Amino acid sequence: SKQADTGEAQTAAPAEADPAQTAAPVTGPEGPQDELVYLPTFSEMPEDLNAYANLCMAGGALYAADYGVVGEREPTQEELENYPDEEWIHQQWGPILYRLDPDSLQVERLTGYVSLSDSLEVPEGMKVTSYVDSLLAGPNDGLWALEEASFYNDTFDERAAYLRQLDETGAEVQRLELPVVGDDGPLDYVNYSAMDAQGRSYLTDGQTICVLDEAGTLLFALTWDAWFNGLVVLPEGGVAALSYDMVQGEHVLKLVDPETQDWSQETIELPEDCYNLYPGGGDYRLLASNQSTLYGLEAATGEWTQVLSWVDCDLTQDEVESLTCLEGNRLLLTTYDWTGEESYLVSLDMVPASQVPEKTRLTLACVYQNGQLGRAVVKFNRLSDTYRIIPVEYNGYEDPEGQLKTDLMTGKVPDLIEMSQFDSGLYIHKGYLEDLLPWLDQDPDLSREDLMACYLNANLSDGGLYQVYPYFRLYSLMGLSEVVGPAPGWTWEEAYALLEANQEASFLGPYNTRDNVLQLFCTYNLDRFVDWSAGTCDFESQAFIDMLDFASMLPAEENMYQDEWSSIYAGNQLAMQVSLGGWDELAQYYALFGGDVTFIGFPGDGESVGSAIQPGGYSLALCSASGNKEGAWEFLRWLLSADYQDVSQPWFGFPTNRAAYAAAVQSYLDQTRYDADGNPESSGGVGWGDGIMLEIYPIGQAQIDQVTALLDRVTQSYTYDSQILAIISEEAEAFFAGQRSAEETASIIQGRIRIYISEQS
Secondary structure (H helix, E strand, C coil), rough: CCCCCCCCCCCCCCCCCCCCCCCCCCCCCCCCCCCEEEEEEEEEECHHHHHCCEEEEECEEEEEEEEEEEEEEEHHHHHHCCCCCCCHEEEEEEEEEECCCCCCCCECCCCCCCCCHHHCCCCCCEEEEEEEEEEEEEEHHCCCEEEEEEEEECHHHHEEEEEEEEEECEEEEEEEEEECECCCCEEECCCCEECCCCEEECCCCCCCCEECCCEEECEEEEEECCEEEEEEEEECCEEEEEEEEEEEEEEEEEEEEEEEEEEEEEEECCCCCCCCEEEEECCCEEECCCCCCCEEEECCCCCHHHHHHCCCCCCCCHHHHEEEEEEHEEEEEEEEECCCCCEEEEEEEEHHHHHHHCCEEEEEEEEECCHHHHHHHHHHHCCCCCEEEEECCCCCCCCHHHHHHHHHHHCCCCCCEEEECCCHHHHHHHCEECCCCHHHHHHHCCCHHHHHHHHHHHEECCCEECCCCCEEEEEEEEEEEEHHHHCCCCHHHHHHHHHHHHHCCCCCCCCCCHHHHHHHHHHCCCCHECCCCCCCCCCCCCCHHHHHHHHCCCCCCCCCCCCHHHHHHCCEECCCEEEEEHHHHHHHHHHHHHHCCECCCEEEEEECCCCCCECCCCCEEEEEECCCHHHHHHHHHHHHCCCHHHHHHHHHHHEEEEEHHHHHHHHHHHHHEEEECECCCCCCCEEECCEEEEECCCHHHHHHHHHHHHHHHCEEECCHHEEEEEEHHHHHHHHHHHCCHHHHHHHHHHHHHHHHHHHCC
């Protein structure tokens, strides 16, 4: 085992520490305190090293290639006229090589390196550019660079690839032009590359693997009936290709046999869901990883063993850019988190478990841990000196929710539950979830006034707050204002009238049939028809009958020959289902509809705006039987804080914190550029299959204010219950087929769902 037990600790909230200065502990199952465990230390990525750097070990040192400023140049006259104040036009860019000392983590530039483009003879009338594709470790600890060059002019473009052996200063020792990459070679480009102990090179574009001898001459090429997703050098000097076995339904490593110039008889099966490969070292022939665990193939036994858990090391697999196994099984990683644009060098050193700081462990039950939730967990774990969140995934069970309910009933209670896959009403009714309003009201630094009104209003249930999520999306129907009207909210009568007046147009597009539109309507209105707290339902109401009647007017089958965006662009679609989470998305919708849009919402009584909000990625609840409520609240309140939501980029939706929401609005407006006449400049274009290209122009304060005003009136949340929706869909079939009236159908649905609610209660 490579993990250790930790004990209980009782201290306050996570300190706002710099994660780069924090060494987070590794925790795990009970074990002897002198067991060796991995302890991560985070260091800021050196300024000279690119966050995407892929490290290559050669001769006891680590090397990385980057692309940056290598000097100055004379700008063209056109650049001077168009960009008179821009400094970049004086910069000469090109490839740069660095050496990283694995002990001191100091970076130095290889001053002897000269870029390929500067060392090639360029034909008259041509220009050349080059870049470093990858760095390779060759025989006798040699360092090699695979570089590609492009020779071009206004009418001609030709590519070539080279292998260059470099000395310790980066100076070229020898150069090999490769015959396999370019216009006449079997490879159009190189996705992955490797070099074995005899100096043979292995290059692949994902479809073909070319093997070259030490002189750069093609020896042979291999293909398989699947795509190659990586190459890895084994300690004995061989090379293996990662691919997906279509017969076995799993990823495997296919070993190349250079002697027979064919595939080896040996095939290495990988642990489940392992799609990431890293070179081995120390005790391991190679390393492989899935989203939760890093495994090592033990050289002594030939068996896979768990090396570490990513979350225990305050990391996610998604942020790992490269991993190198050093002497003593020490690991060195480069990481990049695109959501916060943070990058680190992470050293994972093995230390006695007794040296690991103690933290209180809190479990978080989830069907699966998505990337956004995983990043939030590890970021909190790095900051907190007191608590550690441990996700427990249920997706391995045939019935994840059934297993979770069994655990809750039998006392196997997690501290937190990720609720986006479940209907919270049932869990609230059974008393599984803690009311968070008292925690919010007693918090010294966070209050109701700090949170968006729509978030609170949509999530208050029986006077309590039971879910926390940092981002939300607006769930609604949207249409061109001149078609659906300028104000949100409409009645069933108004929706009927719109259909009658536009009989040639589609209501919600070519893919939305009467069955899935009914599902949309029910999802929006579910908390109006089902009251878990009272154990009742109301599907015999006129509102539900109106929904059935309206849905019956829509097509029974999808139109597979019509694209929704093309339909809207041509003015043949009245409304569109949307889940809006950002201002760039809204600007795109304005361009698509070709004018002002209105979030008309789902039809109803005309009093409400007909829109709801839904979690932007995940939603967390605190278990009422948790023994660590204080620690769980520290995590939840941190997710609701402006500090967290400001740091994370709002690609996942609108912030639930008022200050963060305002900051996101201002950030968007600040990025808008204007031409000499004061009009917003285009922010780009988007096109699709019909050859149509939309030019996107930023929206302004007025459009943002309209959405903000709408959000202030939203009082409903997106509610999903697969069992209830399945019952409605099953019974609606007979109604759509004309075998029952809407009233009869509603009565049958009422009876079945009443029984379901009774069984769940």
